[in-house]
Amino acid sequence: MKKIILFGALLGVATFALAEDAAVIDPPMEGSVTVQQGLDAWSRIHDVVSHPRCANCHTGPSDRPMWSGPSFGAPRQHGMNIRAGESRMGLEYLQCSSCHTTKDENWDNANAMPHAAPRVAMGWALAPMEAHWFGRTAEQICAQLRDPEQNGGRDMIELAEHLNHDLILHWAWAPGGGREPAPYSLQEHVDDLLDWGVAGMPCPQD
Amino acid sequence: MEVRVNGNTHEVDVSADMPLLWVLRDELGITGPKYGCGIAQCGACTVHVDGVAVRSCQLAVGDLAGGEVLTIEGLGTPDTLHAVQEAWIEHQVAQCGYCQSGQIMQAAALLDRTPAPSDDVIDAVMSGNLCRCGTYPRIRAAVKTAATKLQEV
Incomplete structure (x- = not known):
């Protein structure tokens, strides 16, 4: 199938950054992925979305980002009483960008310092409320991701495009500062998503 | 590069990844913003950039992008305090x-x-x-x- 490379969809500063680390969106042929292979792909997708680099900012109805993962001990709310508000960017309280500053897209080692606030070449924010992953099961997240009413109205390709667009998400694989990166790679994650999609988006509870 | 601080334009010859706090204190002698932790954990270095509170230890001067910096030196005057x-x-x-x-x-x-x-x-x-x-x-x-x-x- 024709490869789709998403270089032209963004404007401004994000465009160059996207061109540097965007994944290739190359779905397998329809009918070429079995349900079991789709479930295997989902299992790897869940490894990613449940990883602290991703789940910590997918807190659903709570507007409090989480601190969890190998270097945090027991999961706990982001220090400093941080609240992202309905804006999900802290506009009603302290803006995420007050500490998670927006860096130049060409500055590769901006997150080298341990314990400093991570930064990317776009505004830092919590994920939308409906993208609630933290503390949820693989079955719940799977059901959310295949439901257009809960995934931002996206089909398989649009989900993959979303993965390419979001530079905060790209940070999960290169978090710096001694943080554990999300498993696999952005390209492998996109490939798994496309395999899962072509398999009919199967979930463990089906 | 040029930086705008408290209504004044300054020309500084520094690396683009130098934290704004370093530029303010060491290059421009504006020492109201304090160095506390250097990793956005304490807030002692807070300034405004285009009206938004920012930890100046976390913002590279090259990422100011023409933003107007306000430090406590420019917030009020001894005669007209904020x-x-x-x-x-x-x-x-x-x-x-x-x-x-x-x-x-x-x-x-x-x-x-x-x-x-x-x-x-x-x-x-x-x-x-x-x-x-x-x-x-x-x-x-x-x-x-x-x-x-x-x-x-």
Whole structure:
């Protein structure tokens, strides 16, 4: 199938950054992925979305980002009483960008310092409320991701495009500062998503 | 490169990844913003960039992108204090004083956006500014007094 490379969809500063680390969106042929292979792909997708680099900012109805993962001990709310508000960017309280500053897209080692606030070449924010992953099961997240009413109205390709667009998400694989990166790679994650999609988006509870 | 601080334009010859705090203190001699932790954990270096409170230790000067920087030196003058500065004096907020520049800049940014903040909002916004002397009750009281002053203007 024709490869789709998403270089032209963004404007401004994000465009160059996207061109540097965007994944290739190359779905397998329809009918070429079995349900079991789709479930295997989902299992790897869940490894990613449940990883602290991703789940910590997918807190659903709570507007409090989480601190969890190998270097945090027991999961706990982001220090400093941080609240992202309905804006999900802290506009009603302290803006995420007050500490998670927006860096130049060409500055590769901006997150080298341990314990400093991570930064990317776009505004830092919590994920939308409906993208609630933290503390949820693989079955719940799977059901959310295949439901257009809960995934931002996206089909398989649009989900993959979303993965390419979001530079905060790209940070999960290169978090710096001694943080554990999300498993696999952005390209492998996109490939798994496309395999899962072509398999009919199967979930463990089906 | 050029940086705009407190209404003035400065030409500085520094690396683009130098933290703004370093530029302010070491290149321009503007020492109101304090170095506390260097990793956005304490808030002592808080300044405004285009009106938004920013930890200047976390913003590379090259990422200012023409933004207007305001430090406590530009917030008010000795003769015409900002309402937050007046309230800080009235409540005698400071103890050792090291964090107070950051506290005041954060409070001023809060009141720009939220003129009559609740205790909940004050606590949420000001919790990123640490005070080892524990002046938090006076900080909250001074923010409320400053809010009243600003609404009377």
